[in-house]
Amino acid sequence: MSTQKNFTLAVVGGDGIGPEVTAEALKVLDAVSAVHGVTFERTEYDLGAKRWHETGETLPDAELAEIRKHDAILLGAVGDPTVPSGVLERGLLLKLRFALDHYVNLRPSKIYPSVGSPLASPGEVDFVVVREGTEGPYVGNGGALRVGTPAEIATEVSVNTAYGVERVVRDAFARAQARPRKKLTLVHKNNVLVHAGHLWKRTVDAVATEFPDIAVDYLHVDAATIFLVTDPARFDVIVTDNLFGDILTDLAAAISGGIGLAASGNINPDRTAPSMFEPVHGSAPDIAGQQKADPTAAILSAALLCDHLGLTEAAAAIEAAVTADIEERTAGGTRTTSEIGDAIAKRAAG
Numbered sequence: 001m002s003t004q005k006n007f008t009l010a011v012v013g014g015d016g017i018g019p020e021v022t023a024e025a026l027k028v029l030d031a032v033s034a035v036h037g038v039t040f041e042r043t044e045y046d047l048g049a050k051r052w053h054e055t056g057e058t059l060p061d062a063e064l065a066e067i068r069k070h071d072a073i074l075l076g077a078v079g080d081p082t083v084p085s086g087v088l089e090r091g092l093l094l095k096l097r098f099a100l101d102h103y104v105n106l107r108p109s110k111i112y113p114s115v116g117s118p119l120a121s122p123g124e125v126d127f128v129v130v131r132e133g134t135e136g137p138y139v140g141n142g143g144a145l146r147v148g149t150p151a152e153i154a155t156e157v158s159v160n161t162a163y164g165v166e167r168v169v170r171d172a173f174a175r176a177q178a179r180p181r182k183k184l185t186l187v188h189k190n191n192v193l194v195h196a197g198h199l200w201k202r203t204v205d206a207v208a209t210e211f212p213d214i215a216v217d218y219l220h221v222d223a224a225t226i227f228l229v230t231d232p233a234r235f236d237v238i239v240t241d242n243l244f245g246d247i248l249t250d251l252a253a254a255i256s257g258g259i260g261l262a263a264s265g266n267i268n269p270d271r272t273a274p275s276m277f278e279p280v281h282g283s284a285p286d287i288a289g290q291q292k293a294d295p296t297a298a299i300l301s302a303a304l305l306c307d308h309l310g311l312t313e314a315a316a317a318i319e320a321a322v323t324a325d326i327e328e329r330t331a332g333g334t335r336t337t338s339e340i341g342d343a344i345a346k347r348a349a350g
Ligand SMILES: NC(=O)c1ccc[n+]([C@@H]2O[C@H](COP(=O)([O-])OP(=O)(O)OC[C@H]3O[C@@H](n4cnc5c(N)ncnc54)[C@H](O)[C@@H]3O)[C@@H](O)[C@H]2O)c1
Pocket: 017, 021, 076, 077, 078, 079, 080, 081, 089, 093, 259, 260, 278, 279, 280, 281, 282, 283, 284, 285, 286, 287, 292, 293, 294, 295, 297
């Protein structure tokens, strides 16, 4: 348990359902902080589509510098149909991840008792995806020639450095070692992406010699999608690159209760900058502003935030409250976003 009692939190609600689900996560944080004797001093940042329309800004450097001073960041979602695709995703979300060196994008997946799953036999779904967060095709290394002509050429180069791959692989091994099953699966596509894929494979093989108790497996990403659906119990820790990790974690969410339950942490393991916690889902413009969004992913992201800050009991209280709430959901009935948040906050406060 942390000895620190007062924490500062930068809050970026963002777009669409982002502010709605973030409000519920904050409600739950308030409930547990009262019980566990800690405080979260919040600063809200009005970043996202509205701000961009008003000023043309996505994330000014001065604001990034302010955000950097906090103990952690809670983010809702960014992206809006009225803003050109990529402007906010790259200019706000990825700018935060890259600038704050969130090289571990941690995305746990587990099936809660009584939760619905499309799997014929869900078995045990309890794995964590360690998605690289600062490299790969996300770095913006590319361009387009002769745009809009029949001769257009577009490139999006995936950048993988030995430094970047090794640090995330090392983190994934350490996480595997802390889990009972002690298994790590590298997911890549080294039968085709031979340059990047072989760097990842060689790195995993090299780091594996330092972790002799970890069982190491390799899957091509296409086959990994099969096994996520047919045999999810084979996964414990998955380590993969930025883009494969993005895709696999939406699939992981779909097999383990839905995207409304999937939480994530953008972690800076070296603690040189604050880590950022957000649902795996996006701004869901199709249901925004209607109190239809499930805030559970945002609430579980707040639990990951507590865990990262050393508030393990608060994190466990939120997890337990969510588990109990999910069990009750099978009784039926439709609740609004804030009704779900109220119910979980009440339980978390014990
Ligand atoms: N981390 C982020 O901020 C993030 C993540 C993904 C997508 N995006 C952005 O969000 C926008 C919409 O993207 P998309 O439609 O591809 O993905 P999305 O995750 O926003 O929505 C996909 C589907 O899931 C549903 N959904 C998502 N969250 C839900 C919740 N909490 N409760 C119930 N249903 C939920 C939506 O209604 C939609 O039908 C785009 O601008 C995209 O770039 C942002």
